Amino acid sequence: MIKSFKNNIKGILIEGLTLSSAVVIIAIVVVMITVIVVGGKDQISWEFLTSFPKDGMTKGGIFPAIYGTALLVIIMSVAAVPFGTITAIYLTEYAKENSLIAKTIRFAVRTLAVIPSIIYGLFGLGFFIKFVGTQMDNTFLGGQLKWGQPNILWASLTMALLTLPVVIVSVEEALKTVPQDLRAASLALGATKWQTIWKVVIPGSISGIMTGTILAVSRGAGEVAPILFTGVAYYVATLPASFSDQFMVLGYHIYVMSTQSANVDQTMPIQFGTTLVLLALTFILNISAIILRYRIRQKKSN
Amino acid sequence: MTKDQKKKKKSEPTTATLIDITQKKFRWSDYIAEKVIKGVAFLSITIIVLIFIFVFRESLPIFASQKASIQAKAIDSTAEVQETYGEVTDQPAVEETQETYGEVKDTASQSSTDKESYNVSAGSGFDDNQSALKTILTKDWVPVSEKPRYGILSLIIGTFKITIISLLFAAPLAILAALYTASFASKRMKEIIKPTIELLAGFPSVVIGFFALMVLATFLQNVFHYDTRLNSFVGGIAMGIAAIPIIFTITEDALTAVPKSFYEASLALGASKWQTAFFVILPAATPGIFAAVLLGIGRVFGETMIALMATGNAAQMGLNPFESVRTLAATIGAEMAEVVFGDTHYNVLFLIGSLLFIFTFVINAIAEFYVKGKLMKKIQGK
Numbered sequence: 138m139i140k141s142f143k144n145n146i147k148g149i150l151i152e153g154l155t156l157s158s159a160v161v162i163i164a165i166v167v168v169m170i171t172v173i174v175v176g177g178k179d180q181i182s183w184e185f186l187t188s189f190p191k192d193g194m195t196k197g198g199i200f201p202a203i204y205g206t207a208l209l210v211i212i213m214s215v216a217a218v219p220f221g222t223i224t225a226i227y228l229t230e231y232a233k234e235n236s237l238i239a240k241t242i243r244f245a246v247r248t249l250a251v252i253p254s255i256i257y258g259l260f261g262l263g264f265f266i267k268f269v270g271t272q273m274d275n276t277f278l279g280g281q282l283k284w285g286q287p288n289i290l291w292a293s294l295t296m297a298l299l300t301l302p303v304v305i306v307s308v309e310e311a312l313k314t315v316p317q318d319l320r321a322a323s324l325a326l327g328a329t330k331w332q333t334i335w336k337v338v339i340p341g342s343i344s345g346i347m348t349g350t351i352l353a354v355s356r357g358a359g360e361v362a363p364i365l366f367t368g369v370a371y372y373v374a375t376l377p378a379s380f381s382d383q384f385m386v387l388g389y390h391i392y393v394m395s396t397q398s399a400n401v402d403q404t405m406p407i408q409f410g411t412t413l414v415l416l417a418l419t420f421i422l423n424i425s426a427i428i429l430r431y432r433i434r435q436k437k438s439n
Numbered sequence: 440m441t442k443d444q445k446k447k448k449k450s451e452p453t454t455a456t457l458i459d460i461t462q463k464k465f466r467w468s469d470y471i472a473e474k475v476i477k478g479v480a481f482l483s484i485t486i487i488v489l490i491f492i493f494v495f496r497e498s499l500p501i502f503a504s505q506k507a508s509i510q511a512k513a514i515d516s517t518a519e520v521q522e523t524y525g526e527v528t529d530q531p532a533v534e535e536t537q538e539t540y541g542e543v544k545d546t547a548s549q550s551s552t553d554k555e556s557y558n559v560s561a562g563s564g565f566d567d568n569q570s571a572l573k574t575i576l577t578k579d580w581v582p583v584s585e586k587p588r589y590g591i592l593s594l595i596i597g598t599f600k601i602t603i604i605s606l607l608f609a610a611p612l613a614i615l616a617a618l619y620t621a622s623f624a625s626k627r628m629k630e631i632i633k634p635t636i637e638l639l640a641g642f643p644s645v646v647i648g649f650f651a652l653m654v655l656a657t658f659l660q661n662v663f664h665y666d667t668r669l670n671s672f673v674g675g676i677a678m679g680i681a682a683i684p685i686i687f688t689i690t691e692d693a694l695t696a697v698p699k700s701f702y703e704a705s706l707a708l709g710a711s712k713w714q715t716a717f718f719v720i721l722p723a724a725t726p727g728i729f730a731a732v733l734l735g736i737g738r739v740f741g742e743t744m745i746a747l748m749a750t751g752n753a754a755q756m757g758l759n760p761f762e763s764v765r766t767l768a769a770t771i772g773a774e775m776a777e778v779v780f781g782d783t784h785y786n787v788l789f790l791i792g793s794l795l796f797i798f799t800f801v802i803n804a805i806a807e808f809y810v811k812g813k814l815m816k817k818i819q820g821k
Binding site for chain 1: 466468469472473475476477479480481482483484486487489490493494496497611612613615616618619620622623624628631632634635636637638639641642643644645646647648649650652653654680683687711712713714716717734737738740741742743744747748768771772775776780788789792795796799800802803804807
């Protein structure tokens with residue numbers, strides 16, 4: 138009896154310990170959100186969202202940063218989503234589960250997912266700007282410097298590489314939820330494999346492709362390290378009009394304003410406001426992705 | 440994950456036979472589609488290779504110039520000290536490939552007499568490139584000065600310091616929380632914990648960095664009363680917050696992948712719920728937890744924005760956690776924008792990048808193969 142009583146106490150303690158760890162994590166998240174919302178909510182106004190910075194960035198809004206972020210994620214998605222989807226299709230539809238090729242690709246995808254984002258920045262600089270960009274300048278513009286320097290195209294493509302694994306993993310998960318019966322039925326009706334994929338498998342997993350895109354966009358909107366030296370600028374007076382322009386981004390705005398601005402205290406409200414905008418943006422995207430994925434999983438279990 | 444794979448395995452043969460039937464007739468559209476899809480799928484492998492090549496390529500000039508300078512010295516010293524080398528060095532004057540120079544260097548550096556002249560010339564001729572590699576294993580990181588020194592030791596130590604602090608903070612929290620979610624939590628609690636973790640995973644690192652810089656640093660300073668406001672402790676905690684979702688998710692996956700029969704057998708033998716969780720489920724999932732911690736290390740190791748914002752960024756060697764540190768990734772992030780393309784400093788930053796890349800690649804490979812090898816065997820009961 139006594140032993141079991143002791144055991145009970147131990148059990149309660151251990152369960153309590155694990156529970157408190159979970160609670161601590163939740164508390165951290167809640168505190169972070171609360172602090173940022175409380176600090177930034179007074180700053181949010183229509184004017185803040187739609188006007189340019191003024192007076193040496195100490196006043197005014199963050200419109201160019203919002204615009205730059207939007208443009209960045211759009212170009213990035215255009216590059217990353219098709220390639221990611223096709224890779225996922227290859228992995229689920231064509232490659233044999235345990236073949237060496239499939240294994241290698243999966244390993245490569247997971248490696249891409251864990252490579253530090255700053256390495257992508259270095260790669261963007263070394264490959265896109267110094268190699269591709271300089272080559273383009275030499276062949277098309279006779280050495281005139283246009284593409285061989287940081288701009289929004291190179292930044293977006295760098296970001297696309299970073300978000301590629303996110304797309305691949307989500308789409309693959311969705312493709313697996315399309316029942317084998319549907320594929321078999323389509324093939325039995327005389328459709329070719331490609332027709333089956335195009336007409337049956339892809340429409341059946343469109344929500345998964347959307348989830349992947351949303352997650353990629355949310356990741357791309359928040360990352361700063363890969364674009365530090367591939368295209369982002371502290372301040373540009375005009376909105377980017379072509380692929381070869383530099384641009385502003387919310388995340389970089391936060392970083393620069395909070396560490397390198399001349400008067401950190403004075404711009405504190407702007408910093409909190411910008412952080413709140415970025416956080417709200419990634420939250421909305423993430424929550425919709427979570428809901429979409431939850432639905433996919435429900436469909437799968439049915 | 441494993442469930443999916445199992446399902447897949449079961450259903451694989453049926454589709455395979457169906458495909459064979461339909462593909463009897465050769466169709467160009469299908470053929471092209473398959474080839475294109477296959478080609479695109481190889482993109483991810485290509486990217487990895489390209490990243491390695493291009494990041495490493497930009498750091499190569501250091502080694503090249505180092506080689507050249509040592510060769511020069513080797514020639515000098517051989518001319519002074521030994522005549523036998525003289526024959527070799529004569530030939531290159533006409534025209535000889537660099538490889539023979541390299542051989543000369545190797546043999547020359549083995550002789551002790553040569554080392555002396557090496558040191559002498561190090562003091563006298565201070566070519567920028569030549570000094571780079573020589574200073575790289577020292578502790579002084581002073582890239583912008585008359586006599587630039589690129590000692591990355593303090594950066595490496597700083598990075599490891601931060602990694603250890605953040606793991607000490609994040610790993611226990613995340614693993615215990617995962618154990619709670621997998622073994623004790625009610626369905627309702629799970630529905631609170633899991634989305635919260637997913638939200639945390641979606642936090643941009645610059646937001647966590649901002650939080651650490653503005654709020655956490657002040658709070659921790661008030662609690663612990665140390666001098667430097669931004670230090671490796673603050674940075675470590677902030678990076679730990681960023682690493683929690685990774686460690687939690689993978690640990691939880693590993694815990695739920697433990698077969699139900701383990702759980703049932705343990706309960707049937709009279710063990711209580713917590714005993715089962717602690718002495719059966721947790722040990723069975725050890726490889727997965729190990730992998731989770733490794734990937735957490737990888738995440739922290741390469742984290743840039745939090746390091747830039749919350750660690751103080753002073754390259755110091757000390758082991759005191761309340762000192763400012765500078766990590767490898769932060770150094771790249773802070774200095775790359777201001778550096779001259781093709782400069783030695785630029786090359787050294789790329790060298791640091793290559794180190795980071797190799798480190799995370801190896802960590803990921805270990806996590807991957809260790810888990811695949813061990814966990815699978817364990818679950819299959821061998």
